[in-house]
Amino acid sequence: MKIESLSYILIETTDIQKWESYAHDVVGLMKNEKKSNENNLFLRIDESPFRFQVQKGETERYVLGGFELANKQEFDDAKKQLSDIGVSYEEQGDDLVNVRCVEELITLKDPAGNSLELFYGRSSDEEEFKSPQDISGFVTKGLGLGHLVFGALDIEPVHDFYIEVLGFGDSDIMHMKFSPNPEDPESALYFMHCNNPRHHTVAFIQAPSPPSGLVHAMIEVENSEQVVKALDRAVANDVHISSTLGRHMNDKMFSFYMQTPAGFMLEFGCDGLQPDWNTFKTTNCPAPSYWGHEFNIPEA
Numbered sequence: 402m403k404i405e406s407l408s409y410i411l412i413e414t415t416d417i418q419k420w421e422s423y424a425h426d427v428v429g430l431m432k433n434e435k436k437s438n439e440n441n442l443f444l445r446i447d448e449s450p451f452r453f454q455v456q457k458g459e460t461e462r463y464v465l466g467g468f469e470l471a472n473k474q475e476f477d478d479a480k481k482q483l484s485d486i487g488v489s490y491e492e493q494g495d496d497l498v499n500v501r502c503v504e505e506l507i508t509l510k511d512p513a514g515n516s517l518e519l520f521y522g523r524s525s526d527e528e529e530f531k532s533p534q535d536i537s538g539f540v541t542k543g544l545g546l547g548h549l550v551f552g553a554l555d556i557e558p559v560h561d562f563y564i565e566v567l568g569f570g571d572s573d574i575m576h577m578k579f580s581p582n583p584e585d586p587e588s589a590l591y592f593m594h595c596n597n598p599r600h601h602t603v604a605f606i607q608a609p610s611p612p613s614g615l616v617h618a619m620i621e622v623e624n625s626e627q628v629v630k631a632l633d634r635a636v637a638n639d640v641h642i643s644s645t646l647g648r649h650m651n652d653k654m655f656s657f658y659m660q661t662p663a664g665f666m667l668e669f670g671c672d673g674l675q676p677d678w679n680t681f682k683t684t685n686c687p688a689p690s691y692w693g694h695e696f697n698i699p700e701a
């Protein structure tokens with residue numbers, strides 16, 4: 402199976418208005434007015450009809466990620482591969498296909514219990530993308546939305562699933578201690594890429610999955626000025642800053658992290674590495690960052 406990119410994520414909230422303000426005032430996401438209604442907020446960062454769907458529900462959480470396959474042939478091959486190895490999936494009908502603006506869609510779960518959608522044929526919006534903030538554009542062309550980082554205690558089966566079933570490749574594998582206690586075992590961190598140059602599209606940390614269902618999502622802008630301006634907007638709007646500015650070692654990203662209304666963090670960065678996978682060798686970075694990224698995550 403060859404996944405082309407992470408295309409969208411679905412988020413559940415009890416308070417659509419809070420998400421709308423956060424998206425507009427802080428992140429600089431464009432509301433898709435035609436598609437949104439009182440129970441669903443569709444947010445754009447480029448020509449896609451949406452990259453974030455925020456739906457009204459009972460909880461504040463990340464729900465699922467939508468991953469794109471190149472075409473019907475790849476989609477049918479993916480379904481056959483899942484059936485052959487005994488991974489169950491569900492075919493979705495027109496209702497969901499229309500909501501997600503795709504041709505065909507299946508849903509399945511990874512071994513950690515995270516829900517995924519696989520699809521092909523996503524349409525573009527006719528209306529030109531324009532951020533409500535001073536953002537020239539988000540970096541998505543041929544790269545997808547950004548990246549997602551999950552927690553999973555039983556990390557090896559889920560890593561195997563992304564590599565062997567979904568066809569991801571290892572970008573960086575880290576082992577580190579999260580506490581100063583010498584008795585604590587090291588945790589593994591797997592950073593994986595799909596069939597595009599973004600350094601990692603999915604990563605797993607060997608840690609419990611947080612109540613929000615996601616450790617963080619990352620979106621990328623074109624330059625550092627736009628990162629710092631987003632940090633200023635977050636501070637001005639009393640959004641909790643979960644990490645100071647810093648530069649990551651594995652994907653070279655210059656970024657900060659902030660809390661979203663769903664409880665997971667949003668990494669807002671630039672300068673993400675785009676390796677040539679034909680010559681790239683998986684790295685084992687000794688630390689998450691060269692400098693900065695001092696985390697201050699609120700208790701869930």
Ligand SMILES: [Fe+2]
Nearest residue numbers: 548550619668
């Ligand atoms: Fe990240």
